[in-house]
Amino acid sequence: MWHLITAPILLPMLTALLIMLPPIHYSPVRRRWLSIISSAIQLVLVATLLLKVQQDGAVHYAVGNWQAPFGIILVADTLSMVMVCLTSFLAFGAICYGSAGDDEKGSFFHPLFQFQVMGINGAFLTGDLFNMFVFFEVLLIASYALLIHAGGKNKTKAALHYVILNLTGSAIFLFALAVLYGTLGTLNIVDMAAKVALLPAADVMLVKSGGLMLIIVFALKAAVLPLQFWLPATYSSASAPVAALFAVMTKIGVYALLRVYTTIFGAEAGALSGMAGSWLLPVGLATIVLGSIGVIASNDFRKLVANLVLVSVGTLVSLVALQTELTAAAAIYYTVHSTLVAAALFLIADLIANQRGKAGDRLVSGRRVSQPVLLGIMFMVGAMTVAGLPPFSGFIGKLMLLQAVVEPSSKLLLWSIVLVCSLLVIVGLSRAGSTLFWRVSGSDAGEGKAAPLQVFAVCWLLIASPLLVIFAGPFTELSQHAAAQLYPSGANAVSRHALAPELEVVP
Known part of the structure; x- marks a missing residue:
């Protein structure tokens, strides 16, 4: 049963290879169906594995029976499996939308898509920092090609900035790993946590420098201020x-950030305990403010949604910086909610742009969309969800967020920024909706209608919001269980559980 841990990595990799082989490669229909079916199977498998982890506890999987710190270690605990399930749910919706025609605007869309899913899943499942670097590179290489899929000047320009910044981040990542490995003699996360707790005073500053370099790398990947400037242009120029x-x-x-700075540099790290908090909280709050300003200032809907991603990132980083079990649980719930609604809004922006003629998704007067009721309902659900209005999941996510902050100074700062910026987001979305649907020039409706697969994909992502409300109790408990595993009592339990010989599975 525990061999399923490898499925989120092996299944998309094998699917990508099969798609590139004849006769599948020469048939768009076969490529699409194989990719969709594979994504659906992957979703079922990871959901099964999540239930198994919940029932039996976390598991440590040593590939080839090479144990830490030398082997490739995969760790399936509640947090990693929630993130893999999120990726699989999102990927299924995105591949359905792409299979309606976007996949044929360039070459090798489906293999690249599957390789990126493989890299993302691997980054969530890996138990050591070196393999995290490897999976980062796998997903980044695929993302470079996907970003310029179908070509275009804007895509090429955005891709250039994206590639340069991420190559720089990869170089810093390698420097950090070299420093940490040279000092600790291991890059296995659990093993590093044990050695950092017993670190000699002479090595503290060296390990701290490696840890701070990791903050830079992860902040770049997360697009945290001042390393966020690549995101709006990159995300808004990519295909839907x-x-x-x-x-x-x-x-x-x-x-x-959550994994490394609670497990390795957490409460038991001695002199290095909590070193990320003082850096992450101010930049997280500043990212929220900057993203909210970007929402107000955006001239097109895609960039508005990209700035909403910045707001969610800033919120999550602020929660990670506080380093408590309550804030981690809130961050996990908010991650699932914000990821799916942002993805849905990117797809909605594309549908609107396709039906407004030359105006596209620019926030200017344009032709009336040909499906105003359908797109209007989709837009309203997505906007209310991302703004945190009841009865959608954003309301519960922000309520958990506000309740998780208990320290008076942090509460005053975080509450005021989150609530004021939420108001700015509501104003920005209201402006966008009124412009896109009410400021109509001419009497003719735009051409084209959304394909059934496109409508299904958007509904698939949007339905997550009411489901997160209907099943808020079980999912909140799941988030709290995942958070408990990250902190002292839970973290030690997971480490012992993961290293228990009876749970090791060797292929």
């Missing part, structure tokens, strides 16, 4: 299904 999948990319950086 690619932008939807990219909605989870920033969450990989947040996940890495």
Whole structure:
């Protein structure tokens, strides 16, 4: 049963290879169906694995029976499996949308898409920092090609900035790993946590420098101020299904911050305990403010949604900086909610742009969309969800967020910024909706209608919001369980559980 841990990595990799082989490669229909079916199977498998982890506890999987610190270690605990399930749910919706025609605007869309899913899942499941670097590179290489899929001047320009920044981040990542490995003799996360707790005083500053370099790398991946300038242009220039999948990319950086700075540099790290908090809280709050200003100032709907991603990233990083079990639980719930609604809004922006003629998704007067009721309802649900209005999941997410902050000074600062910026987001979305649907020039409606697969994909992502409300109790408990595993009592339990010989599975 525990061999299923490898499925989120192996299944998309094998699917990508099969798609590139004849006769599947020469048939668009076969490519699409194989990719969709594979994504659906992956979703079922990871959901099964999540239930198994909930029932039996976390598991440590040593590939080839090479144990830490030398082997490739995969760890399936509640947090990693929630993130893999999120990726699989999102990928299924994005691939359905892309299969309605966007996949044929360039070459190798489906193999690249599957390779990126493989890299994302691997980054969530890996148990050591070196393999996290490897999976980062896998997903980044695929994302470089997906970003310029179908070509265009804007895509090429955005891709250039994106590639340069991420190559710089990869170089810093390698420097950090070299420093940490040279000092600790391991890059296994659990093993590093044990050695940092017993670190000699002479090595503290060296390990701290490596830890601070990791903050830079993960902050770049998450698009935290002042390393966020690449995100609006990159996400707004990508094709709709690619932008939807990219909605989870920033969450990989947040996940890495949460994993590394609670397990390795957490409460038991001695002199290095909590070293990330003083850096992450101010930049997280500043990112919220900057993203909210970007929402107000955006001239097109895609950039508005990209700035909403910045707001969510800033919120999550602020919660990670506080380093408590309550804030981690709130961050996990908010991650799922914000990722799926942002992905849905990217797809909605594309549908609107396709029906407004030359105006596209620019916030200017344009032709009336040909499906105003359908797109209007989709827009309203997405806007109310992302703004945190009841009865949608954003309301519960922000309520958890506000209740999780208990320290008076942090509460005053975080509450005021989150609530004021939420108001700015509501104003920005109201402006966008009134412009896109009410400021109509001419009497003719735009051409074209959304394909059934496109409508299904958007509904698939939007339905997550009411489901997160209907099943708020069980999912909140799931988030709290995942958070408990990250902090002292839970973290030690997971470490012992993961290293228990009876749970090791060797292929």
